[in-house]
Amino acid sequence: MRTVGAALLVLIALILAGVALPGAWIERNLVQADGFVELAGPLGADPDFQAQLTDALATEATAAAELPPALAGIIEPLIADAAATVAALPGYPAAWDDTLRRSHDLSVPTEVNVSTGVESPQPLRLDLTPVVSLALQEVGSGIGIEVPEPAETLIEIGPAEQQVALGQLAAISGLWPFLLTAAGMSALLALVLARRRGTTLALLGVGIAVLGGIYWLASDAAPGGAEQLRAQNADAESPIAALFREGLVARAVEDAQPLSLAVVGVGVVLCVVGVAARLLAGGRTRTQQD
Incomplete structure (x- = not known):
């Protein structure tokens, strides 16, 4: 009975930990604005991403400027040139970070009911206004006139249904400290209850590695x-x-995979310690019998 109880507690601990660990990552990197900026920030400095971003940015900046027909033919090529070099401007890193913070505020809901979801959900949006404004300011300073800047430049990157799902995911991920604490308590209770603690620890390690x-x-x-x-x-x-x-x-894969391997490593260590403890316990038992 104790063996069955210990095995059940190990299973509960693994289920709780299985939800808590990704929940902690989601809370840190997607729900919190600082974590999101840290995660997505390097995209703005990636050469391949920059090359493709500036091509699309030229179109968005030209449309956002709403130029009079008489000026459009003159200024639109200048906007395209400025968009192509915007990543080299001193103000670009701050503008990119501002873009990410604005996009996070627009897309990640702060008030979510796990059962009913988000009230009046909106599409997920990327707010390029700071970067577009930077490009247009560069054009204006180059030709000596003020180029109209957009109030906002929003790019939809996901439907409203995805904001509902993201909100519910954020609500669940916020529970990770409680889930992880419960997982730790279940694991400790399993070790206390188990007849063969080394075997139970090894089993727990295998589960964590999985x-x-x-x-x-x-x-x-x-x-x-x-x-x-x-x-x-x-x-x-x-x-x-x-x-x-x-x-x-x-970027998420690049950040998450080393952590996944770290979890595997922790599981392997626990398994090895459990097996070693089991072997030592077996050796002591044979010595006492002799």
């Missing part, structure tokens, strides 16, 4: 899912939306 492997496989599959979504929405969304989404997924 969780790490599952996390790694899930993150490895994420870029393929993003590419598939881009193919499905190729005719309905802005290219910059797909670029940002795929870049963000790639």
Whole structure:
């Protein structure tokens, strides 16, 4: 009976930890604005992403300027040139960070009911206003006239249904400290209750290593899912939306996979310690019998 109880507690601990660990990552990197900026920030400095971003940015900046017909033919080429070099401007890093913070505030809901979701959900949006304004300011300073700046330049990167799902995910992920504490208590109770604590610890280690492997496989599959979504929405969304989404997924994978391997490592260590403890306990038992 004690063995069954210990095994059940180990299973509960693994289930709780399996939800808590990704919840902690989501809370840190997606729900919190600082974490989101830290995660997505390097996208703005990636040469490949910059090259594709500036192409799309030229179109958005030209449309946002709403130039009079008489000036359009003169200024639009200048806007394209400024957009192509905007990443080299001194104000670009701050403008990119501002873009990410604005986009986070627009897209990640702060008040969510886990059961009913988000009240009046909105599409997920990328707010390029700071970067577009920077490009237009560069054009204006170059020709000595003020180029009209947009009040906002919003690019939809996901439907309203995704904001509902994101809000519910954020609400659940916020529970990770309680879930992780409960997981730790369940694991300790399992060790206290178990007849063979070394075996129970080894079993717990194997389960944790499996969780790490599952996390790694899930993150490895994420870029393929993003590419598939881009193919499905190729005719309905802005290219910059797909670029940002795929870049963000790639950054998330880059950040999450080492953590997944760390979880595997912790599981392996616990398994080895458990097996060693079991062997030592067996050796002491044989010595006492002799």
